[in-house]
Amino acid sequence: MTRLAIIFSLLFATPAWADNYFTYDKYKNLKEKSPSVVKFYLRGIGNSIGFTQSHFVNLGGAKPFFCAPDNVVMSPALVETAIEQAYDANPEDMVKYPISMLVVMGLPQIFPCKK
Helix, strand or coil, rough: HHHHHHHHHHHCCCCCCCCCCHHHHHHHHHHHHHHHHHHHHHHHHHHHHHHHHHHHHHHHCCCCCCCCCCCCCCCCCHHHHHHHCCCCCCCCHCCCCCCHHHHHHHHHCCCCCCC
């Protein structure tokens, strides 16, 4: 239940008007045309997810949904890796999700938590 709350919070950490269903195809297209804009966007997603998880884990006592080492920075490159990880796992389904959701799906694949 707590993980579900975190995931929903993370989905809405990037407002719908900013994301506007910025799907994988749109992301790849914009990345070709304007990589600096995409890098700026990915930095925002990474910051939002990192801060949101930190808030829920440190202040709310929730279990993290990904377990990155303390020295990992939520950089645009890491966010991009999470996107590609989620996309590669299931490309047919991932094209319909916003990029921010792919990040949420990809980070636990990169940094799984021990059970």
